Amino acid sequence: MATLEIKSLGKTYPGNVVAAEGIDIAIEDGELVVLVGPSGCGKSTILRMIAGLETITTGDLFIAGKRVNDHEPGERDIAMVFQNYALYPHMTVRGNMAYGLRNEGQPKAEIERRIAEAARTLRLEDYLDRKPRQLSGGQRQRVAMGRAIVREPRIFLFDEPLSNLDAKLRTQLRAELKALHRRLGATFVYVTHDQVEAMSLADRIVLMNAGQVEQIGTPLDLYLRPASRFVADFIGSPNMNVFEGVLDGEARALTLSGGGSIRFADPLPAAPGARVALGIRPEHLHPGDEGPGRMELTVTFIEQLGADTVVHGTLGNGREPLAVRLDGVQMREAGASLPLICSPEHIHLFDADTGRRLN
Amino acid sequence: MQKRVIFKARGLPYLLVLPQIAITVIFFFWPSWQALESSFFIEDAFGFSREWVGWQNYRELFNDPGYLRSFRSTLIFGLSVAALAMSLALGLAVAANRVLRATQGYRTLLIWPYAVAPALAGVIWYFLMNPSLGIVAYWLKGIGVEWNHYVNGDQALLLVIVAAAWKQISYNFLFFLAGLQSIPKSLIEAAAIDRAGPVRRFWSITFPLLSPTTFFLLVVNLVYAFFDTFSLIHATTEGGPSDSTSILVFRVYNTGFIGQDYGGSAAQSVILMALVIVMTVVQFRYVERKVNY
Ligand SMILES: Nc1ncnc2c1ncn2[C@@H]1O[C@H](COP(=O)(O)OP(=O)(O)O)[C@@H](O)[C@H]1O
Ligand SMILES: [Mg+2]
Numbered sequence: 001m002a003t004l005e006i007k008s009l010g011k012t013y014p015g016n017v018v019a020a021e022g023i024d025i026a027i028e029d030g031e032l033v034v035l036v037g038p039s040g041c042g043k044s045t046i047l048r049m050i051a052g053l054e055t056i057t058t059g060d061l062f063i064a065g066k067r068v069n070d071h072e073p074g075e076r077d078i079a080m081v082f083q084n085y086a087l088y089p090h091m092t093v094r095g096n097m098a099y100g101l102r103n104e105g106q107p108k109a110e111i112e113r114r115i116a117e118a119a120r121t122l123r124l125e126d127y128l129d130r131k132p133r134q135l136s137g138g139q140r141q142r143v144a145m146g147r148a149i150v151r152e153p154r155i156f157l158f159d160e161p162l163s164n165l166d167a168k169l170r171t172q173l174r175a176e177l178k179a180l181h182r183r184l185g186a187t188f189v190y191v192t193h194d195q196v197e198a199m200s201l202a203d204r205i206v207l208m209n210a211g212q213v214e215q216i217g218t219p220l221d222l223y224l225r226p227a228s229r230f231v232a233d234f235i236g237s238p239n240m241n242v243f244e245g246v247l248d249g250e251a252r253a254l255t256l257s258g259g260g261s262i263r264f265a266d267p268l269p270a271a272p273g274a275r276v277a278l279g280i281r282p283e284h285l286h287p288g289d290e291g292p293g294r295m296e297l298t299v300t301f302i303e304q305l306g307a308d309t310v311v312h313g314t315l316g317n318g319r320e321p322l323a324v325r326l327d328g329v330q331m332r333e334a335g336a337s338l339p340l341i342c343s344p345e346h347i348h349l350f351d352a353d354t355g356r357r358l359n
Numbered sequence: 360m361q362k363r364v365i366f367k368a369r370g371l372p373y374l375l376v377l378p379q380i381a382i383t384v385i386f387f388f389w390p391s392w393q394a395l396e397s398s399f400f401i402e403d404a405f406g407f408s409r410e411w412v413g414w415q416n417y418r419e420l421f422n423d424p425g426y427l428r429s430f431r432s433t434l435i436f437g438l439s440v441a442a443l444a445m446s447l448a449l450g451l452a453v454a455a456n457r458v459l460r461a462t463q464g465y466r467t468l469l470i471w472p473y474a475v476a477p478a479l480a481g482v483i484w485y486f487l488m489n490p491s492l493g494i495v496a497y498w499l500k501g502i503g504v505e506w507n508h509y510v511n512g513d514q515a516l517l518l519v520i521v522a523a524a525w526k527q528i529s530y531n532f533l534f535f536l537a538g539l540q541s542i543p544k545s546l547i548e549a550a551a552i553d554r555a556g557p558v559r560r561f562w563s564i565t566f567p568l569l570s571p572t573t574f575f576l577l578v579v580n581l582v583y584a585f586f587d588t589f590s591l592i593h594a595t596t597e598g599g600p601s602d603s604t605s606i607l608v609f610r611v612y613n614t615g616f617i618g619q620d621y622g623g624s625a626a627q628s629v630i631l632m633a634l635v636i637v638m639t640v641v642q643f644r645y646v647e648r649k650v651n652y
Contacts, residue, residue, distance in 0.1 A: 088549075103554040
């Protein structure tokens with residue numbers, strides 16, 4: 001159990017590839033923090049610097065208050081689960097779990113005890129004498145976790161551990177992982193590119209973009225008050241509707257770049273005449289005729305998801321795409337018109353140039 | 360299990376492999392058959408007449424203490440060459456694998472010895488080690504080692520072992536390097552996190568995972584040392600002094616062309632052939648079954 005402090009951390013790979021820059025994250029003892037972002041944004045690089053597998057170019061790294069920049073991976077009291085599992089193919093499941101403990105010089109009885117306990121937790125008792133190649137993907141994943149658990153490290157690191165599994169197994173293992181975190185009470189740092197995984201697992205999310213931190217906060221923070229247009233776009237499915245346009249002299253109406261306009265009852269919190277991007281999540285639009293923030297959707301196609309229905313179309317007769325999520329099973333003809341309203345507290349306003357949040 | 364490709368045409372596939380089959384028959388099967396045949400005859404030195412003697416050539420071979428000594432020196436020679444060439448190559452490959460980016464130039468340098476013809480390799484080492492004008496022999500004298508492989512049988516054997524191994528290092532290096540690069544980096548990283556130091560990582564992870572390559576190279580190196588080193592020995596020690604470097608292949612030549620005992624020479628080649636067959640079978644069996652993690 002330990003805190004993890006990352007101070008203006010940066011990594012430049014040979015060839016002047018800047019993979020991460022000015023990263024500041026303070027992770028509390030026992031917290032589950034998820035690093036999320038699109039592929040290539042530097043998540044793995046940060047995780048690997050924490051693990052000691054990659055040298056730190058700039059900045060400092062503290063584990064339990066101690067600077068560990070120059071410590072070997074084995075001296076940092078961490079365990080890591082790799083995306084490809086990285087199980088030792090020539091050792092049995094038992095051998096894989098025992099390897100690290102033997103290197104630590106743990107007594108035989110203690111090794112046996114920890115393996116038995118981890119095998120029970122992860123339901124691997126029947127597979128202890130098998131080689132990794134005789135296991136399914138989900139079982140290999142559990143062995144990789146078992147290998148981390150038996151070490152009883154202070155910090156667990158996960159690099160996209162569920163990416164190679166099918167959707168159903170992924171959901172199941174996600175729940176197991178969450179339960180494991182609660183039981184162990186250890187600090188977890190988890191890397192994924194999947195925003196759903198991040199939302200469902202995290203105590204706090206660190207959302208990254210192009211080697212920099214875009215926003216840090218609880219899943220609800222990021223959903224309800226995205227700090228930038230990038231965050232707004234990344235979190236939530238289907239994606240948030242975003243319209244670019246110019247506000248009028250009273251900041252009450254937005255003239256859209258794609259044609260048409262939207263009127264609001266109260267002035268928006270932005271300078272009159274400013275160029276802004278306005279975001280509304282598909283689940284925050286409701287059918288209705290009365291009220292401000294009214295807009296018309298011309299239906300192009302619908303997605304029936306069972307529990308809800310996503311209607312895709314354009315705003316008015318223009319070219320701005322618009323999607324709305326309706327409860328339950330709903331039928332709409334292509335070409336039909338659907339009047340929608342949105343309450344003011346669900347409106348996100350971003351600067352059109354910098355993408356920073358305005359309201 | 361590989362899927363088979365099935366051709367409808369009858370003639371074309373056979374036509375395509377015909378040249379290869381012809382080469383194999385003319386240059387391998389025919390001489391082999393001739394060797395097998397002559398090993399049961401005694402022939403006069405000019406090839407005018409011959410006499411069927413059954414197993415006599417073989418009986419004489421195995422009653423000849425010189426031939427049995429050759430077996431022993433071949434074994435020492437082969438194992439030493441394999442051990443020396445493979446351990447040095449593995450060391451170099453591990454070093455190269457560490458500094459991957461520098462590998463390109465390094466690799467080219469290391470491939471050179473393999474391109475040198477065996478006889479030429481022999482000549483190079485002959486000059487280096489020559490007791491009267493060799494530079495290495497001179498250095499050795501400087502540190503108090505009296506080098507003369509014309510007199511000292513052990514030194515002669517050492518010389519041919521070193522020369523033969525030197526030529527084989529580059530070949531082994533390439534295979535070891537390819538083997539090392541096919542080991543996923545994350546395995547080594549996982550081991551580092553599991554508190555294994557570099558030496559321990561090598562012996563507990565890297566080396567076991569290299570075992571298919573190692574075994575393959577062991578057989579290849581033994582085959583090389585046993586059968587492919589004739590010209591090297593011919594150019595350096597000519598089997599001497601007093602037969603100390605006269606390994607089996609060299610003896611075939613000596614018996615046949617110097618001693619003009621064709622039957623005895625043929626019998627020796629048949630035994631060598633049997634040895635190759637056994638090693639090849641072991642190679643395929645073992646590589647497929649055992650060295651498989
Ligand atoms: N060993 C490396 N050498 C050079 N560039 C690298 C190396 N590893 C990663 N990169 C680059 O650094 C950036 C971030 O990579 P990474 O941390 O793996 O991203 P992520 O895990 O978020 O997908 C990418 O642009 C990638 O190409
Ligand atoms: Mg990654």
